[in-house]
Amino acid sequence: MQDNTHVKNVIITGGAGFIGSHMADFLLAKGVRVKVVDNFSTGKMRFIEHNLQNPMFSYETADIKDQEALTKAFCTWGVEKQHYDIVFHFAANADVKGNVTNPTKCLHENGIGTSNVLEAMRANNIKKIVFSSTGSIYGEPEVFPTPEDAPFPIQTSMYGASKAYGEGLISAYCEAYGMQSWIYRFVSILGERYTHGVVFSFYQQLMLQQQNNESLQMIFLSDGTPRKSFLYVGDCISGIWHGVTHANNNVNIFNLGTDEEIVVRELGEILVHELRLQDNVTYQFGKTQRGWIGDSPFIRLDIRKLQSLGWQPRCSIRDAIKKTAHYLRDNSWVLGEKYFRDT
Amino acid sequence: MQDNTHVKNVIITGGAGFIGSHMADFLLAKGVRVKVVDNFSTGKMRFIEHNLQNPMFSYETADIKDQEALTKAFCTWGVEKQHYDIVFHFAANADVKGNVTNPTKCLHENGIGTSNVLEAMRANNIKKIVFSSTGSIYGEPEVFPTPEDAPFPIQTSMYGASKAYGEGLISAYCEAYGMQSWIYRFVSILGERYTHGVVFSFYQQLMLQQQNNESLQMIFLSDGTPRKSFLYVGDCISGIWHGVTHANNNVNIFNLGTDEEIVVRELGEILVHELRLQDNVTYQFGKTQRGWIGDSPFIRLDIRKLQSLGWQPRCSIRDAIKKTAHYLRDNSWVLGEKYFRDT
Numbered sequence: 001m002q003d004n005t006h007v008k009n010v011i012i013t014g015g016a017g018f019i020g021s022h023m024a025d026f027l028l029a030k031g032v033r034v035k036v037v038d039n040f041s042t043g044k045m046r047f048i049e050h051n052l053q054n055p056m057f058s059y060e061t062a063d064i065k066d067q068e069a070l071t072k073a074f075c076t077w078g079v080e081k082q083h084y085d086i087v088f089h090f091a092a093n094a095d096v097k098g099n100v101t102n103p104t105k106c107l108h109e110n111g112i113g114t115s116n117v118l119e120a121m122r123a124n125n126i127k128k129i130v131f132s133s134t135g136s137i138y139g140e141p142e143v144f145p146t147p148e149d150a151p152f153p154i155q156t157s158m159y160g161a162s163k164a165y166g167e168g169l170i171s172a173y174c175e176a177y178g179m180q181s182w183i184y185r186f187v188s189i190l191g192e193r194y195t196h197g198v199v200f201s202f203y204q205q206l207m208l209q210q211q212n213n214e215s216l217q218m219i220f221l222s223d224g225t226p227r228k229s230f231l232y233v234g235d236c237i238s239g240i241w242h243g244v245t246h247a248n249n250n251v252n253i254f255n256l257g258t259d260e261e262i263v264v265r266e267l268g269e270i271l272v273h274e275l276r277l278q279d280n281v282t283y284q285f286g287k288t289q290r291g292w293i294g295d296s297p298f299i300r301l302d303i304r305k306l307q308s309l310g311w312q313p314r315c316s317i318r319d320a321i322k323k324t325a326h327y328l329r330d331n332s333w334v335l336g337e338k339y340f341r342d343t
Numbered sequence: 344m345q346d347n348t349h350v351k352n353v354i355i356t357g358g359a360g361f362i363g364s365h366m367a368d369f370l371l372a373k374g375v376r377v378k379v380v381d382n383f384s385t386g387k388m389r390f391i392e393h394n395l396q397n398p399m400f401s402y403e404t405a406d407i408k409d410q411e412a413l414t415k416a417f418c419t420w421g422v423e424k425q426h427y428d429i430v431f432h433f434a435a436n437a438d439v440k441g442n443v444t445n446p447t448k449c450l451h452e453n454g455i456g457t458s459n460v461l462e463a464m465r466a467n468n469i470k471k472i473v474f475s476s477t478g479s480i481y482g483e484p485e486v487f488p489t490p491e492d493a494p495f496p497i498q499t500s501m502y503g504a505s506k507a508y509g510e511g512l513i514s515a516y517c518e519a520y521g522m523q524s525w526i527y528r529f530v531s532i533l534g535e536r537y538t539h540g541v542v543f544s545f546y547q548q549l550m551l552q553q554q555n556n557e558s559l560q561m562i563f564l565s566d567g568t569p570r571k572s573f574l575y576v577g578d579c580i581s582g583i584w585h586g587v588t589h590a591n592n593n594v595n596i597f598n599l600g601t602d603e604e605i606v607v608r609e610l611g612e613i614l615v616h617e618l619r620l621q622d623n624v625t626y627q628f629g630k631t632q633r634g635w636i637g638d639s640p641f642i643r644l645d646i647r648k649l650q651s652l653g654w655q656p657r658c659s660i661r662d663a664i665k666k667t668a669h670y671l672r673d674n675s676w677v678l679g680e681k682y683f684r685d686t
Contacts, residue, residue, distance in 0.1 A: 008502075062663075098521045108460050111508065115450050139514075151492035152481075154594050156518045162509030165454065168504030171482075175499045176443045176636050251497050293519050309611075 004244045006127070009033045009084045011074060011126075013064055013117060014091030016043030018193045019132060019236060023088055024048065024236045028056055035084070038071045039063040040089065046333070047193050063092045064113035066101070070120040085126040086244075089117050092163075095137060097292045099158040110162035111169075118173045130182045130244060133167050135229075135257070135301050136160035136294075137185060145302035147251050148185070156292030167253070174250045181250070182243050187257035187301055189321040191233030192327045195334050198228075198264065199321060202271055203328045204335050206281065216281040218272065221291030224283070225263035228299045229257045232315035232323065242311035255301035258313045272320055274325040346555065347471070349586045352376045354417060354425045354469075355683050356407055356460060359386030361536045362475060362579060366431055367391060369580045371399055378427070380416045382406040384527040388675070389537050407434045407456035410514060413463040429471040429587075432460050435506075437539070439479065440635045442501040453505035454512075460518045473525045477511050478572075478598065479503035480528060480636075482595055488645035491528070491596050500629030500637030501582050510596070517593045524593070530600035531643055534576030535670045538677050541571075541607065542664060546671045547678050549624070559624040561615065564634030567608035567626070571642045572600045575658035575666065585654035598644035601656045613661055618667040 010027060012019040014327045020043070024034045028051060036059035047124075051057040058077055061313025075080055082319060091336040093109035114131075121129060136161045138146050139153040155161040188197055202218055209216050216276075239256045247254070266284070272281045289297040314325070328334060353370060358379030359364040363386070367377045371394060379391060381400035394400040401420055414424040419425055431540045437451035456523055457474075464472065480503045481489050482496040498504040513524045545561055552559050565586070574582075590597070615624045632640040646656075658666070671677065 099515070103516070103519065104458055104462065107455065111454055112450065115447055119447065149494040152495055155511035155514045158512065158515045158519070161508060161515045164511050165504060165508035168498035168507050169450075170499065171498045172442070172504045172637065173446070176446065176501070253497070271629045294515065315425075324568070 003248060004086065004210050006179065007032055007085045009035075009082060010088060011035050011037055011084050011231060012088040012090060013037045013058065013062070015088070016040060016045065016048050017048075017193055019189060019233060020088070020090040020230065021193060022233050022237050023046035023090065023240065024051065024057070026241065032056070033077075034058075034084075035060065035077060036060050037064075037070070037075075044195070064116050065108055067116045067119060070116050071123045073121045074126060075124045083124070084126050086130060087117060087121055087126055089129045090132045092132065093159070093304070096157050096159040096294050102294050103158050106158040107161035110159070111165050113168040114169055116282075118169060118306045120195060121179070122173070122177060123311065128180050128211050129170055130193045130240060131166060131170055131184065133183050133185045134253070135161045135185050135187050135285050135299050137164040137167070138296075140296050144298065144302045146255070148255055148301040148305055156296065159294065171251045179250075181238065181249065183245065183253045184249070185241055185254070185301065186236065186257045187234050187299060189231040189233050190230050190324045192323065192326050194233070194327060196269065199271060199324050200328070202268055203325065204276065204281045206277065207335055218268050218278060218281050219281050220264065220268065220283065222264060222286050222295070223289055224263070224268070224285045224299070225289055226264045226291065226295070226297040227261045228264060229301060230317045230320055231257050231313060232233060234322035235313040235315055239306055239311050239313070242309060243306055246309040246311075254306045256306065257301040257303050258317060259303065260317050261300045262317045264319070267321060271325055275329070275335045313337065346591060347429065349430045350355075352378075352425060353429045354378050354427050355431040355433060356380045356382055357386060358402065358431070359383060359388065359391050361538055362382070362532060362576060363431070363433040364390035364536060365576050365580050366433065366565060366583065367400070368392065369584065371397060374399070376420075378416075378420060378425075380400065380405050380407075380413070384514075385538070387538070391468050391550045393572070393590060407459050408451055410459045410462060413459050414466045417463045417469060419466045427468070427469050428582050428591060429461060430464055430469055431473045432457065433475045435475065436444050436502070439500050440501040441635050445634050446501050449501040449505035453502070454508050457509040457512055461512060464522070465516070465520060470521065471523050473515055473583060474509060474513055474527065475526045476506045476526050477503065478528050478530050478600070479639065480510070482506040483639050487641065488643045489598070490645040491598055491648055499639065502637065514594045520625050522593075524595065525590065526594065526596045527583055527586065527599045528597070528644065529579065530572040530574050530619070530642060532576050532579050533573050533667045535666065535676055537576070537667050537670060539652055541610065542614060543671070544612055546668065547616065549620065550675070559620060561611050561624050561626050563607065563611065563626065563628045565607060565638070565640070567606070567628045567634055568632055569607045569634065569638070569640040571607060571610075572604045572644060573660045573663055574600050574656060575663035578656040578658055582649055582654050586649055587651060589652040589654075595651040598646050599649065600644040600646050601660060601661050602646065604643045605660045610664060613664045613670055618672070
């Protein structure tokens with residue numbers, strides 16, 4: 001297989017989302033032609049609108065659950081025919097907490113969705129795929145930091161199960177059809193355009209309480225003791241690109257995180273300090289270590305595999321939380337939107 | 344959870360198939376009421392017809408891809424309402440070789456099918472599930488015999504990926520809804536009612552050649568050197584039941600195989616000797632060790648986990664091949680049917 005340093009035309013599914021839109025900006029800055037395919041269910045026009053005048057950028061509103069629309073989107077640029085070199089497949093349902101009330105959503109959006117992406121690639125002879133997987137596929141691991149070849153996990157969420165299936169399908173397509181893949185198992189990602197997750201929920205709570213002149217309370221779903229790892233979105237994008245340009249196996253699987261972890265309570269405190277609310281906020285904790293069903297109380301991925309290829313994260317978890325706080329403070333419009341359409 | 348020694352009412356999906364119909368016979372002999380749910384795509388009426396007069400037995404023609412039909416089937420006994428204790432979920436597409444020409448079949452039959460089974464269980468408050476998984480989920484492992492906690496595998500077939508997803512979904516449902524599961528990773532199963540796989544293909548070839556007065560050739564897809572493990576269906580059933588009655592975790596995962604392996608060439612030779620054709624057959628080998636895309640050239644599962652609970656396989660691979668040969672010889676009607684509807 002050729003290396004990807006000089007890739008020219010790419011598709012990004014979920015390209016109007018948090019990570020996808022950063023990937024689009026990054027690739028455009030490298031002179032790559034980028035087509036975003038997004039159903040805008042959680043993706044946002046505001047994350048891509050600065051690129052709308054760029055002739056190297058286009059987008060199409062299409063749902064990865066719609067095989068026919070997807071197959072067409074993967075071979076067109078506006079009204080013209082276009083062949084693409086790589087699909088960055090980032091479109092997904094990322095709502096782990098919602099699994100229990102809507103257990104088949106991950107099947108449809110992550111399982112069937114990924115199958116549709118692979119079939120659309122096959123129909124259009126696209127041979128390379130980059131996939132956003134998750135550390136959740138390790139379930140509740142017993143080895144920390146958890147390496148890529150950790151013991152065969154027992155899944156604890158429909159989300160993790162569906163992402164593991166996405167990985168498995170992609171690997172099987174590589175075996176069957178000579179495709180090539182780069183699969184990244186992320187920790188939680190923070191930074192600009194961050195629109196859901198623990199920091200977002202904390203911030204949203206506080207702003208709502210402030211608005212209603214209520215006393216400020218930071219409410220933890222867990223007992224505050226879970227230890228989690230986070231990665232700044234800029235490091236996430238650099239890590240993805242580093243793997244894509246430095247690993248050339250048929251199936252390339254990498255953990256993507258930092259060499260740090262943080263206790264969730266401390267994460268809350270950093271956020272509160274950054275908002276200069278430390279004298280006003282009280283903390284309220286849940287009774288159990290697991291904040292929700294399928295929550296893993298300790299997440300720390302072993303990132304030495306990607307580090308051995310020369311990649312290094314640059315931003316600490318503390319700084320990533322601060323950047324996220326600043327972004328949310330400066331973009332209050334994000335808080336107004338309901339992130340998950342049906343929860 | 345209660346133990347399952349005194350289970351009263353069970354569903355068997357795929358209960359007219361090879362393993363499912365043996366499970367039905369076994370449970371009926373124990374006095375359990377058995378309802379078979381099968382779409383008869385590969386299941387056969389001849390495998391269950393001896394039970395049709397048994398008042399403890401019933402069957403319903405329904406497809407696990409049909410959520411509505413399944414949900415109804417899981418709460419009825421004929422026209423009456425019935426609650427079931429356990430679902431033995433054996434309905435599946437087991438055709439690994441067909442993956443490459445029909446890559447989404449496993450998604451529909453094994454992925455979506457298993458999701459439908461779990462949703463039908465949830466709708467009818469059935470809390471226990473037994474699942475037929477496969478050693479194929481280990482991809483091409485590096486540890487032999489391969490234990491249940493082998494390193495996180497890279498999937499090499501859509502079949503393996505879909506079965507791993509089935510396992511993951513079941514585990515996630517156990518976590519989310521307090522269900523309990525027994526998951527068995529099988530090697531290839533041999534014995535009475537065996538209707539597809541390597542021994543079947545070899546036998547079918549030879550009978551067809553004999554019928555056409557051609558010279559007898561045993562044609563191997565591989566170079567004959569792959570080493571595989573096989574288990575007699577009687578041992579498979581006893582192993583499943585042993586796990587169900589001796590393991591009581593929320594998620595119970597067991598390899599199911601023998602302490603032996605056999606070189607595929609030798610398997611062919613045993614079959615030929617058993618048919619008393621050793622003076623007439625020549626052997627023709629493929630050029631590569633992998634017989635087809637997604638084929639694993641070495642399969643040997645570590646079965647100590649189930650053995651440690653007191654289970655032991657009784658039939659050697661050699662005897663399992665002989666029993667299979669006798670069954671096929673005495674049931675030539677099996678050869679006449681096309682096993683896979685659309686391959």
